[in-house]
Amino acid sequence: MRFALCGHSRKLDKYLEEAEDFDAENLSYVGHAAYDVLRKKHARHLERLWDVAFGNVIGQLHQTPINAWPLEEDPKDGNDDWFPGKMGEILSRTKVWCDVMSLSPPDGLFIEKFKEGLKIIYDNAEPGKVVxxxxxxxxxxxxxxxxxxxxxxxxxxxxxxxxxxxxVWVGAWRKGVSWNHAKLIAVDGRYLHTGGHNMWDPHYLKNNPVHDLSLEMEGRVTHAGHLFANCQWEFVESKKTRLIGKVGSRLPDALPIAVKTRCIVRQFPRKTASEFPPVYERSLVPEYEKLSDTQVIAVGRLGSLLPFGRPADDAFVSMILSAKRIIRMALQDLGPVC
Incomplete structure (x- = not known):
C-alpha cells in the first residue's frame, strides 16, 4: 500500500526464481541488502512491487512546515501554501500519462492547485491525442x-x-482493513513526487500543522510508480466486473456499505471514456536519455491484496539488519500491524 525508496541498480529476468541485476556491485551495502532479499524472495514481483532504476533527487526534501525549526511558535497560516503549488506544478507537466495516489482526495488549496494543473494539461495537450x-x-x-x-x-x-x-479516472478501494496508503504523483515515466504527505489543507496548511516529508525525483525510477499503480487498478477492475461490484456501482459513492471489499471508480468524460483506465506501459511515454548514474530501489506494498510475501517489509528489515553504526528513522509510529 505504500511506495518507498531506498538506495541503488539495473535488471533481470522476472520469470526466473531469482532476479539478476548486472549492476548490483554498484549498490551501497545497505541497498545491496535490500536488493538481495528482493531478487531472491520476490523475483516475480519485479517491475510491479519493486524495481531498480536511475533517478535524481531534485532540490531539497519537501518538508512541511518549512523553516519551522528551531522556532518555538507555530508557523502562520499559509506558511506552506508553496507545497500544494509544487504538487500541482508537477501534475501540470503531464503530456501523456499521470498517476496520482493518496490516502484520500485533495481538499482546500490542494484541489485548487490540482485544478490549475489539469487546465495546463488541457492547454498543452497535443491535437488528436488524449492524456x-x-x-x-x-x-x-x-x-x-x-x-x-x-x-x-x-x-x-x-x-x-x-x-x-x-x-480522468478517480478510484478508491479497500479489502478488509487494507486500502491505498501510497502517496505519489508519477508523470510520463519521468517526474516523480512521493513521500508521506497527504493532501489535507487543514492538517498541513493551517494552525498547528502536521510535520511531514516528501521528495521530488526525475528519472526512470518514475516508471516504478506507474507500474505499482497498475496493481491497484487491476484489483479494482477485477472486483468491479463481478456481480457484487456491478450492484455496488449503482449505489451512491458516499453511502457506507458493510462489505469486506469495496471498490469505486468514476470516469471523465462519462459517456466516452471507458469504465476503467488503460494499463500503463513504458512504451506509451517518450523515451529520454538517462539523466544520471544515481540508482535507487523503488518498493511498493499492497497489504491484503498480496496473500503471500511482503517485498517492502523484507527490504526494510534487511536494510536495518545491514546497519553497521547508526539507524535514523522519520516515522508516524511503529504500528499497527496490518
Missing part, C-alpha cells in the same frame, strides 16, 4: 470516497471540450 490521468485513493471503513463528487470538482472548470484532450 490519461488516473487517481487512486483509500476507501477507509466508514469513510467511503465520493469519487463522483471528487471527479466533478476536479473537472468542473475545464472547457466543454476537455474530454477530447483529457480522460
Amino acid at each position: 490519461t490521468i488516473r487517481m487512486m485513493f483509500g476507501n477507509i471503513v466508514g469513510m467511503p470516497v465520493n469519487c463522483e463528487k471528487v471527479l466533478t470538482a476536479l473537472v468542473k472548470d475545464l472547457p466543454e471540450d476537455a474530454g477530447e484532450r483529457i480522460n
Whole structure:
C-alpha cells in the first residue's frame, strides 16, 4: 500500500526464481541488502512491487512546515501554501500519462492547485491525442470516497471540450482493513513526487500543522510508480466486473456499505471514456536519455491484496539488519500491524 525508496541498480529476468541485476556491485551495502532479499524472495514481483532504476533527487526534501525549526511558535497560516503549488506544478507537466495516489482526495488549496494543473494539461495537450490521468485513493471503513463528487470538482472548470484532450479516472478501494496508503504523483515515466504527505489543507496548511516529508525525483525510477499503480487498478477492475461490484456501482459513492471489499471508480468524460483506465506501459511515454548514474530501489506494498510475501517489509528489515553504526528513522509510529 505504500511506495518507498531506498538506495541503488539495473535488471533481470522476472520469470526466473531469482532476479539478476548486472549492476548490483554498484549498490551501497545497505541497498545491496535490500536488493538481495528482493531478487531472491520476490523475483516475480519485479517491475510491479519493486524495481531498480536511475533517478535524481531534485532540490531539497519537501518538508512541511518549512523553516519551522528551531522556532518555538507555530508557523502562520499559509506558511506552506508553496507545497500544494509544487504538487500541482508537477501534475501540470503531464503530456501523456499521470498517476496520482493518496490516502484520500485533495481538499482546500490542494484541489485548487490540482485544478490549475489539469487546465495546463488541457492547454498543452497535443491535437488528436488524449492524456490519461488516473487517481487512486483509500476507501477507509466508514469513510467511503465520493469519487463522483471528487471527479466533478476536479473537472468542473475545464472547457466543454476537455474530454477530447483529457480522460480522468478517480478510484478508491479497500479489502478488509487494507486500502491505498501510497502517496505519489508519477508523470510520463519521468517526474516523480512521493513521500508521506497527504493532501489535507487543514492538517498541513493551517494552525498547528502536521510535520511531514516528501521528495521530488526525475528519472526512470518514475516508471516504478506507474507500474505499482497498475496493481491497484487491476484489483479494482477485477472486483468491479463481478456481480457484487456491478450492484455496488449503482449505489451512491458516499453511502457506507458493510462489505469486506469495496471498490469505486468514476470516469471523465462519462459517456466516452471507458469504465476503467488503460494499463500503463513504458512504451506509451517518450523515451529520454538517462539523466544520471544515481540508482535507487523503488518498493511498493499492497497489504491484503498480496496473500503471500511482503517485498517492502523484507527490504526494510534487511536494510536495518545491514546497519553497521547508526539507524535514523522519520516515522508516524511503529504500528499497527496490518
